[in-house]
Amino acid sequence: MFVKLWMTSNVLSVTSNQPMVEVEQLMRQHRIRRVPVMDGDKLVGIISREDLFRAMPSIFDPSISPEQLEQAGRITAATVMTPSPITVDPATPLEEAALLMRTHKFGSLVVVQDGQVVGIITETNIFDAFLEILGARKEGARIELKVDRSQQAFYAMMQVFKKCQMTVLGMTVFPDFSETHQLVTLKVQGDDMEKLVDSLWAAGLQINRMHTEGKEREEG
Structure with a gap:
């Protein structure tokens, strides 16, 4: 089995200068946990929900001042993204992608073909493939x-x-x-x-x- 059979296509992306509040709203609206960061057609990074939680202060934290919240609202995707993420090709064997994710403790890998982002393979995709292989x-x-x-x-x-x-x-x-x-x-x-x-x-x-x-x- 290969990545192209299980990856999620039509991937949403953000730009490196996009405010983190917009990135968070996009991810929450579409119920996604990770999003690639693109500058034009070039993949420059990836952001996870964990990255957002670490970078953005909680509005429920009484120690956070209004000025700090306002400053946090100006943080861009480039500040918190993981730059130059490891990618795979659609023809990469699924077990190779799973091994990369396990070795590096990634929750997903961006799928790139001929320099273009064509999909994303996630832990959920791997689990779905595992269930299908076992006939669950x-x-x-x-x-x-x-x-x-x-x-x-x-x-x-x-x-x-x-x-x-x-x-x-x-x-x-x-x-x-x-x-x-x-x-x-x-x-x-x-x-x-x-x-x-x-x-x-x-x-x-x-x-x-x-x-x-x-x-x-x-x-x-």
Whole structure:
């Protein structure tokens, strides 16, 4: 999966000389947590709601004078933005973008193509992709299998699902589950789960855990 499939397009932006009060109003009006800062077509920074909270005094703070509030109202985006933000391309693999965000503790990355801002990828976008990959929004059975590390074992597993006419809605692989096995988790739909279970065991595949229709059981 690539960033372009999950990024938010038509991104709102602000200019570096825009007052912070206007930036805050824009973000609150559109319910966004981060906004790129643009000078013409050039990306020069990014501002988060946390940046705003740190830079702007609270009107409820009794120690803040009217003069300080007035001065705060003249603060511009350039003063508090994170300059020269790290960006990704629409063709960047989603896991690479997620790793960048995790490593640098970013909540989002601006997406740039040929020097133009074309989108933004956020934590929410990453979570949505994760849910889609796991088939979380679709009904079905979730099965964890301990599968030998060999290619033959993985092929045999997929043949069982094909034989039992199961639709695979999502799949993840944890290759370092143990020294001898990888852990494969699948979300599947089909009419005969009992047949599937029997066929998996018959093929020498170990069911670690199975969850279906609100019930969970460990197969051992």
